[in-house]
Amino acid sequence: MIGCTTWLHPYVFYLGAQPACKPANLVCVGRILCQMVPCGAEEVDEAIKSAHAAYLQWRKMAGMERARVICVLFIKGQHIQLPGGSFAYTRREPLGVCVGIGAWNYPFQIASWKSAPALACGNAMVFKPSPMTPVTAVILAEIYKEAGVPDGLFCVVQGGADTGTLLCQHPKVAKVSFTGSVPTGKKVMEMSAKGVKQVTLELGGKSPLLIFKDCELENAVKGALMANFLTQGEVCCNGTRVYVQREIMPQFLEKVVKRTKAIPVGDPLLDGTRMGALISKPHLEKVLGFVSQAKKEGAKVLCGGEPIVPSDPNLKGGYFMAPCVLDNCRDDMTCVKEEIFGPVMSVLPFDTEEEVIGRANNTTFGLASGVFTRDISRAHRVAENLEAGTCFINNYNISPVEVPFGGYKMSGFGRENGQVTIEYYSQLKTVVVEMGDVDSLF
Ligand SMILES: NC(=O)C1=CN([C@@H]2O[C@H](COP(=O)(O)OP(=O)(O)OC[C@H]3O[C@@H](n4cnc5c(N)ncnc54)[C@H](O)[C@@H]3O)[C@@H](O)[C@H]2O)C=CC1
Numbered sequence: 001m002i003g004c005t006t007w008l009h010p011y012v013f014y015l016g017a018q019p020a021c022k023p024a025n026l027v028c029v030g031r032i033l034c035q036m037v038p039c040g041a042e043e044v045d046e047a048i049k050s051a052h053a054a055y056l057q058w059r060k061m062a063g064m065e066r067a068r069v070i071c072v073l074f075i076k077g078q079h080i081q082l083p084g085g086s087f088a089y090t091r092r093e094p095l096g097v098c099v100g101i102g103a104w105n106y107p108f109q110i111a112s113w114k115s116a117p118a119l120a121c122g123n124a125m126v127f128k129p130s131p132m133t134p135v136t137a138v139i140l141a142e143i144y145k146e147a148g149v150p151d152g153l154f155c156v157v158q159g160g161a162d163t164g165t166l167l168c169q170h171p172k173v174a175k176v177s178f179t180g181s182v183p184t185g186k187k188v189m190e191m192s193a194k195g196v197k198q199v200t201l202e203l204g205g206k207s208p209l210l211i212f213k214d215c216e217l218e219n220a221v222k223g224a225l226m227a228n229f230l231t232q233g234e235v236c237c238n239g240t241r242v243y244v245q246r247e248i249m250p251q252f253l254e255k256v257v258k259r260t261k262a263i264p265v266g267d268p269l270l271d272g273t274r275m276g277a278l279i280s281k282p283h284l285e286k287v288l289g290f291v292s293q294a295k296k297e298g299a300k301v302l303c304g305g306e307p308i309v310p311s312d313p314n315l316k317g318g319y320f321m322a323p324c325v326l327d328n329c330r331d332d333m334t335c336v337k338e339e340i341f342g343p344v345m346s347v348l349p350f351d352t353e354e355e356v357i358g359r360a361n362n363t364t365f366g367l368a369s370g371v372f373t374r375d376i377s378r379a380h381r382v383a384e385n386l387e388a389g390t391c392f393i394n395n396y397n398i399s400p401v402e403v404p405f406g407g408y409k410m411s412g413f414g415r416e417n418g419q420v421t422i423e424y425y426s427q428l429k430t431v432v433v434e435m436g437d438v439d440s441l442f
């Protein structure tokens with residue numbers, strides 16, 4: 001263990017990370033990959049100052065110049081004609097030093113989704129990964145460095161809640177983009193409000209997936225698995241409330257359980273593996289606790305829901321569990337109301353479109369949703385009526401970077417990905433140009 005702050009590069013605050021084993025081993029078998037010391041006020045201040053210094057140069061560069069090191073989206077203003085030949089125009093300008101704070105489930109992706117548009121718009125970013133996953137943001141910093149991003153423009157600080165608080169409260173920070181749980185998101189918003197900083201919040205979810213009897217059943221079953229078991233179910237937009245029209249429930253359950261039982265759980269570095277270990281022992285216990293609670297409340301476990309030890313002795317001690325399908329669920333059960341963030345699918349019957357839309361929307365979350373049907377009118381009607389930032393029609397969990405991603409209600413606001421991201425990492429300046437004489441009232 002290295003017990004103090006070390007500098008990897010001038011632009012990266014890299015805290016005492018000492019590789020001890022392969023990354024997958026950290027996840028699979030609970031061995032230590034690295035240890036780190038959280039950044040305190042001094043390091044946070046230094047990172048923000050170094051990002052600010054780099055920003056002052058970077059913001060002056062034209063999009064074409066920035067495009068030499070980062071693929072820049074088309075950033076443009078508007079021209080507005082006024083009476084008498086006068087006119088106004090708008091410029092999209094960067095915000096300044098932006099802070100990114102990430103969750104542990106998609107550590108590299110979250111760092112990229114936040115920093116790439118921030119930098120493309122002319123900002124600097126100080127990024128704090130989750131203390132559970134401290135390494136990949138540093139690798140991203142190395143990639144940026146190699147691509148030609150100036151020193152200081154993308155800084156990584158390590159730490160947990162205290163470091164995150166220091167970042168949100170720092171007076172030189174213009175914006176905070178946060179990915180994580182709803183309770184932490186509220187705190188981030190409160191702290192940012194005190195400094196009138198802009199905020200993007202990507203928070204939790206409990207998304208509904210509606211499967212109508214006219215669907216293509218094999219696809220609906222595959223979609224339900226994608227909606228629940230991708231990345232061990234540790235995905236914020238997962239469709240974990242699976243509403244199935246009553247007439248097709250028996251066929252659906254038979255197929256979904258058969259496929260779920262066949263999911264190969266084990267070493268994620270092997271080609272054949274489809275599910276790895278959960279992030280930590282406490283998280284595994286939390287997920288298993290949801291399964292126990294569901295049973296107490298009347299759910300029936302059709303498969304999985306228990307810890308498993310893979311046959312590979314190297315994986316012994318890892319936080320693996322068998323993916324779980326719960327039947328006999330009701331809307332008032334804990335497993336149906338709360339985000340589990342693990343491989344647990346809750347299945348519920350429904351009868352009519354109107355009824356299921358009401359039930360699907362009866363939640364404080366609104367991140368994603370999905371519908372399987374062959375009826376094109378129904379598909380678009382349902383998509384319109386579901387209160388969520390995304391609706392997948394006849395598929396689930398498709399999130400290419402060209403497509404905006406973000407939540408409704410307590411799942412947050414602001415969007416990541418797509419052209420619209422520019423609006424969240426820039427501010428609009430209006431320039432008014434008089435072409436005649438001043439028509440003064442005085
Ligand atoms: N909507 C989305 O795009 C996504 C949402 N999530 C959500 O994230 C949650 C799981 O991730 P966790 O890391 O457990 O969430 P978390 O809310 O515990 O932590 C997220 C980040 O916030 C930091 N943090 C904690 N307290 C803070 C404070 N007071 N001030 C500033 N920063 C603070 C943590 O160190 C971490 O980096 C789930 O609820 C999941 O749904 C996860 C991935 C994507």
Ligand SMILES: CCCC(=O)O
Binds near residue numbers: 399
């Ligand atoms: C598609 C992104 C999902 C997540 O970050 O949880």
